[in-house]
Amino acid sequence: MVINLKQLYQGRRQFLAGVLATGLAPSPTWADAGSPAFLSAAAKPDGTYVLCGISQNLEVVFQIELPSRGHAAVAHPTQPEAVAFARRPGTFALIVDCINGAPKTILTAPGGRHFNGHGVYSLGAEFLFTTENDYDAGRGCVGVWDVKSGYARIDEFDSGGIGPHDIKRLPNSDILVIANGGIDTHPDTGRVKLNIPTMQPNLSYFQDGKFIETVALKAELHKNSIRHLSVNQMGDVAFGIQIQNNNTFSSLVGLHSRGQEIDFLKAPSNEIRRLKGYIGSITFSSDTKSIAATSPRGGVIHIYDTAKRKLRNLTEIPDVCGIVAKDFGYCITAGTGKIINLSDNGAKIEALSTLRWDNHLIAI
């Protein structure tokens, strides 16, 4: 079932009127189909874009049309509600009811800003934080949205670097960690990178909007763009890198704990090479003993031993990208349409959809 959102995208106020007038309200069939366990953006065979709810049984239980390609989503920590973000340099974010797939409202990036595809809620879910590009200034920033007032934009702060991408919250705290990928872009030149010679990626930590710590890669690694993050219960941060030159590289997955130096996770050079310089998504396993990193370009998932800091095993899946930790292992999506439950012992349960799954899968 597909919900048409034309009215929604004409503006929030019109949308609210539209919902009442046209009965966009949830249909009982959503509940019949079962509540979704995951969310992911996708492309349909006709080239249009949707946000999908996926059930525990790997069935697509709802699809919501998106005005352009989506990227990641983030779940509200306590309510059955999630935000789906436009792909960089998109300017919309969609708030969705996760029980029935009904769109609730739409956020639009303020003038001069675009979303970078990721966001996170504060501990008490009072606020939503979104990574954004203040593109005329070439400055990374974090937008602050007030959840109670229907996601009103109330503030923003500097992200501590250029090109902020993923953002996560450390457990039981309001400390945010941001992957400043370091790459300057401008909507006028689409996705052309403007500052490769001088890029300086970093991980920056913030508390209550105040900068508290940053850690950068060594100067010789300045073209290693830190883009995606996963945080475990201890507050350790695993990150995945995308390389901006085609020189050889020794690791694309790192680990950082506040107050310490960055550690890179090791793998044989032949296996590192297969990642093709690109990690698409990263996650700690639910027991945090492993870190899984997907490479859609290499069609491979690397699973690292967190304690030993080295590659433990790998699984080949073409165009693999989205990944979520589950008790049994991982749930994984691929651009080929596959949704896969991958258990720790390598066993797979697969479902195939005609949708091309986008970069990130999230659990709700």
Added chain:
Amino acid sequence: MKKLMLFFIYMIGSAISVVPTDQAIVEDVVKAHILPRFKALAVVSEKLVYAAEDDCSAKSLTLRNALRDAFDAWISVSHLRFGPTEKENRGFALAFWPDIRGSAPRSLARLITNQDTVVFSPIEFSKISVATRGFYAMEFLIYDQKLNKLGSSDYKCQLVQALAGDIFETSTKISDDWHNNYAKLLLEPGAGSTYYSSNEALREVFKSIVGGLQFTSQARLGLPLGTFERPRPKKAESWRSNGSAHNVKLSLTSLHDLTMRLTLQYPGLKKRLGDSFDRSLILLENLKDPNFSGVSEPQSRLKIEVVQQSIDALNDTIKNELGPKLGVFVGFNALDGD
């Protein structure tokens, strides 16, 4: 029966002889496309040094022509962004563009105002920001009216010569690296080397076509187009020297050459892609708009958009039809920066 057998043997034989291997294609690309173009870049960059020594004034026609020739040689290799151009930021030191933040004008003006002595030392000059070096900086210095009025002409003469010398130095390094080192890496792939197989080497070359067309579409055309409400004619590449459309033409011509070399095995596709390149070039020619100033008028703007769309369509065909034939899997999730 025997005749039939002979016929089949003949058919198989001729099929083998006309289908070039990946290795043969890479050899052709390296020897006939890549190496001569980088050699040419080094040669014309040397001529730029002599021209700057002869007459360094911004108005000098000799200097302007020498810059145009060297710049042309760069545009014709500007899609080959792997290997030697990516070492030590050499490619950026020759060509820092797009310069959305206006770094080049600011830092050039600073050098001139401060009469910075960095221009007297080639080694020190090679360490300054890439935004202040290379073809775009030199073009700016020669053609920008504000800079023409700023500071002493003696100092600007030194700056022109420093820029030319630095361009020559960088171009030579890239060309030498290609001839003495990187060509071999593409031609002699193997386990443990940069490329494990000639197919991998071929894919690297393929990526430069897709990336080159994308850059020409998004930056060379997309930047001046801006949006309908806010066109940006003064953001066009080389608009000051009336070289914007000329650069697009050179880039397409070079990418056309490379694409034809990669499609030898597929005559049907080769023909279609060849026609598409021709069509884009004709559409471009018909604009009769050397610096894309037409982006600001709805009618002429539409025609520039059509050129851009024709390049995007061409690139889609290359990605979707040529890519899979070369074993390049263009995934949904494999795009940069996602």
